[in-house]
Amino acid sequence: MDAGLRGGWTMRYVTAVVVIAAVGALAWLVWVVLGPGPMDFAGGRRIALAGALGSGSGAASSTGVPAELVSASLVERGRYLARAADCASCHTKPDGQPFAGGRAFVLPFGTLYSTNITPEAETGIGAYTDADFLRAVHQGIARDGTRLYPAMPFASYTYLTDADALAIKAYLFSLPPVQSARTTDSLRFPFNQRWLMSIWSALFNPDRRFQANGSRSAEWNRGAYLAEALGHCGECHTPRNLFQALDNRRKFSGARQAGWRSYNLTPDPQGGVGAWSREELTRFIARGHASGHGSAGGPMGEAVDTSLQHLTPADIQALVTYISSVPAVATPDLPAPRRTPAPAAHAQGLSVAVDPRGKEIFEGACVGCHGWTGADPAAGFAALTGSRAVNDPTATNIVQMVLDGSSSHGEPNFMPAFGHAYTDLEIAAVANYVTARFGSQPSRITADRVAELRGQSAR
Numbered sequence: 001m002d003a004g005l006r007g008g009w010t011m012r013y014v015t016a017v018v019v020i021a022a023v024g025a026l027a028w029l030v031w032v033v034l035g036p037g038p039m040d041f042a043g044g045r046r047i048a049l050a051g052a053l054g055s056g057s058g059a060a061s062s063t064g065v066p067a068e069l070v071s072a073s074l075v076e077r078g079r080y081l082a083r084a085a086d087c088a089s090c091h092t093k094p095d096g097q098p099f100a101g102g103r104a105f106v107l108p109f110g111t112l113y114s115t116n117i118t119p120e121a122e123t124g125i126g127a128y129t130d131a132d133f134l135r136a137v138h139q140g141i142a143r144d145g146t147r148l149y150p151a152m153p154f155a156s157y158t159y160l161t162d163a164d165a166l167a168i169k170a171y172l173f174s175l176p177p178v179q180s181a182r183t184t185d186s187l188r189f190p191f192n193q194r195w196l197m198s199i200w201s202a203l204f205n206p207d208r209r210f211q212a213n214g215s216r217s218a219e220w221n222r223g224a225y226l227a228e229a230l231g232h233c234g235e236c237h238t239p240r241n242l243f244q245a246l247d248n249r250r251k252f253s254g255a256r257q258a259g260w261r262s263y264n265l266t267p268d269p270q271g272g273v274g275a276w277s278r279e280e281l282t283r284f285i286a287r288g289h290a291s292g293h294g295s296a297g298g299p300m301g302e303a304v305d306t307s308l309q310h311l312t313p314a315d316i317q318a319l320v321t322y323i324s325s326v327p328a329v330a331t332p333d334l335p336a337p338r339r340t341p342a343p344a345a346h347a348q349g350l351s352v353a354v355d356p357r358g359k360e361i362f363e364g365a366c367v368g369c370h371g372w373t374g375a376d377p378a379a380g381f382a383a384l385t386g387s388r389a390v391n392d393p394t395a396t397n398i399v400q401m402v403l404d405g406s407s408s409h410g411e412p413n414f415m416p417a418f419g420h421a422y423t424d425l426e427i428a429a430v431a432n433y434v435t436a437r438f439g440s441q442p443s444r445i446t447a448d449r450v451a452e453l454r455g456q457s458a459r
Helices: 003-033 074-084 130-139 162-173 196-204 218-230 278-287 298-306 313-324 356-370 396-404 424-438 447-456
Strands: 104-107 110-113 255-257 260-262
Touching: 074 162, 074 218, 130 162, 218 313, 260 298, 260 396, 278 298, 278 313, 298 396, 356 424, 396 424, 396 447, 424 447
Parallel strands: none
Antiparallel strands: 104 110, 255 260
């Protein structure tokens, strides 16, 4: 074969490879962009909201406020909806004025700071018209045309009805105005190019309001609205694709947020909540604790304190109904939690060698509440037995609990922060001791990883 002929075959081969690769890349992109919506797993037919009304006198629809607040003022309805949407958590920095913004969100590509959403005209949203507010909430576009990053979960809030969004606005405008200049974001290129969010939104924000599923119950539809539009549960519990949009093919199977691990909410019996009873799941959502399963910490603990514990019992039940209907997704790196307490004798209970400093720290700072068995002599909220965090071999949330502590969930006992008291090496040692003594699989977390997690905290 002469050189010219060989060259021709080589060129055709290279061209074919390039075309196949381009077609494959395009097919992958289409597959990602055309992924399922958050409620598509349920199938069924979409119906007008009027057809999704509950039964009985004064019953509320799947959207809006619960039946108890149907006759309340616009501001009171907005207050309930703002709590259900958990606006306060993101828009209030530690020790800052409520809703005045400034909270840091440490991301892999830089740090974002939340905005002031009090009715102050210059630095807040006091100059926002109804149309401005709806555009920000549904489309992620500020009054001045600035594109918002999806840290503001507008791709979930887009499902809010106009009436509910404007009720939230009425509540926010009833608050005292707070002047609070915005802290400048620090994002690396190209993530600091906000105009790119217009492309992101075109691909991943459906910009449509909630539609009820006519094949599901009124309670299920109410739970769907609470979980997807208001509570935006998927923003923390659903993994993200390469473009940082929610991957609903793995819906509620767990993700990582602000240095914490948000665990699997699907009915998978090992890594998820499939082994939980309905009563246990109800109590965890409403109170941040379920016996034999542990307590909520970090962002989930905040969600309980500022949002979930304020919902009506009927709304909590609706959430449980909806979450329980999501298809199970396995989390291979999470073993089934150990359900048996550790031995009462402190000299027993370890099957692997760990840094002895871990035991020393646990004995000095932890055993008073958690006990040597993990069966919490002090309070139910201190239980370690069965806790998902203790049974996570990455020890991510154990480290964060030691660093930052946890909120009280309205209980008299809570976990204090020890981040200032111990070095990264010491925190790694106690985390590895805790998982080895009380968990089903010991962790091997290092001081370097603890330092990384310390830097990811939003506090």
